[in-house]
Amino acid sequence: MNLEPLKIAMHGVTGRMGTNQHLIRSILAIIRQGGVQLSSGQWQPIEPILVGRNAEKLKRLAVTVATEEIGRSIEWTTDLDAVLEDQSVDIFFDASSTQMRPELLRKAMQQGKSVYCEKPIAIDPDTAAQLAEVAHQTGVKNGAVQDKLWLPGIRKLRMLRDQGFFGKMLSVRGEFGYWVFTGHDGDQPAQRPSWNYRSEDGGGMMIDMFCHWEYLINDLFGPVERVLAHATTEVPERIDESGAAYRCTADDAAYAIFALQSGVTCQFNSSWTTRVRRDDLLTIQVDGTEGSAVAGLRECWIQGASVTPMPTWNPDVPQPINFYDNWQQMPNTTEYDNAFKVQWELFIRHCVGDAEFPWTLASAAAGVRLAEAGARSANEQKWISIEGGSSNVK
Missing domain, CATH: 3.30.360.10 (Dihydrodipicolinate Reductase; domain 2)
Structure with a gap:
């Protein structure tokens, strides 16, 4: 039985780190290998959608770069609010500026989405603690990059x-x-x-x-x-x-x-x-x-x-x-596989109930x-x- 793909909204991946480590060497590499292998032996497919403000950069990544890497284009949009409200999106990932991150993660969690993000999760301890509390209250799967x-x-x-x-x-x-x-x-x-x-x-x-x-x-x-x-x-x-x-x-x-x-x-x-x-x-x-x-x-x-x-x-x-x-x-x-890809695979497995994931927003707040x-x-x-x-x- 084929599993339904997890839809992953990737926000802020037009920068160097987001493009190379998260998109190309992690998400597109996972698609190229057929998904993430679960403990059952099944493969969990994923489907990304790129989100940001620069339409030209997004289109180049979603069409040109994706086609070079996996032989097809992927979805992209500049409508961040629509993505946050889209109930078909399973995971919201953020690699944008630190100042924007807390509000975006909060909105995504309140919409019931699993969240995964770059560090730091906030620029002050109180905001970081508040994000960890929202994750606890909503019960969503959550994690931070600790590559x-x-x-x-x-x-x-x-x-x-x-x-x-x-x-x-x-x-x-x-x-x-x-x-x-x-x-x-x-x-x-x-x-x-x-x-x-x-x-x-x-x-x-x-x-x-x-x-x-x-x-x-x-x-x-x-x-x-x-x-x-x-x-x-x-x-x-x-x-x-x-x-x-x-x-x-x-x-x-x-x-x-x-x-x-x-x-x-x-x-x-x-x-x-x-x-x-x-x-x-x-x-x-x-x-x-x-x-x-x-x-x-x-x-x-x-x-x-x-x-x-x-x-x-x-x-x-x-x-x-x-x-x-x-x-x-x-x-x-x-x-040794790419360190970012290894953690992405662990988080995806966690989101489908196939693995524990202790690298949560609460643990990131300690940083x-x-x-x-x-x-x-x-x-x-x-x-x-x-x-x-x-x-x-x-």
Whole structure:
């Protein structure tokens, strides 16, 4: 017996992330493989409808891009209100601006639709908590993107932790970021949208990335107990999409120490104003009594206690040790699918009652709490305890 397709309204997917990760590499890839396979062995088909304000961009994605990917066009519309009221729509997905998101999710949930969205779900903890409460009251299926949990490098770290490779875990150091061009004359064009650098539009490094660090740290190492943070706007002016200069009002770099309930200390540096000299755009080093690991987005390198070198501090002679030696690259023991696609498949299975899905709006609200605590710490220049606690998703 063939299953009826789930109709998924995708709002705000004309941006780089929405187009590449959510539409092409997730939804269209799922259609190309025949749907999402359920525990029964059946395949759950899906049917997207693209929603947004720019008809030209929507049509190109729905007709040209979709035909290239799956051999046919898909539906699109600029009538957002009609989609929110359409009872044939099963899932409403939002990847638009953070400021629009709470009202759109609220309307969709009140219409009985399952909701799935990018992070952050809101720019302040109260609004995030209210959204989680609406989800609870309406009883709809709900979730937020927490894609980094399924990155190959992170999955390898999780495997090492579960196997006890680290011994007693001591500390974690995360380095994230790259140089985002300003767009000025003689410069490369900016590779991120201008709203990212305006706090009045919901932009900022802390609200963007601390939501990621919350679920990543919690999943791998345990809940965050308190935070000490510093945020700064290092580039004061950039060029927007129309070629006009604008003043940057949001933080473009944030530095934090997260003290965990387990006693582990995590340090995370996040910057859009740094040039990369490391293995990847995100690297996470975990040190333990029995071994250490450094993971990027896809690869992971390990060094056990038995092969740890014994360096001697002597600045008067060239360093005799190549510290990249004695690290072993972990092999790929399985095929790693796109991290966004993996979570999409889990959420679709959840919507048809075939899987649990703990990455809810309530869990995403913990990320907003951490970002708010980081901002308070930076403003007040002191440690801030995490009110309401970190999430407990595993």
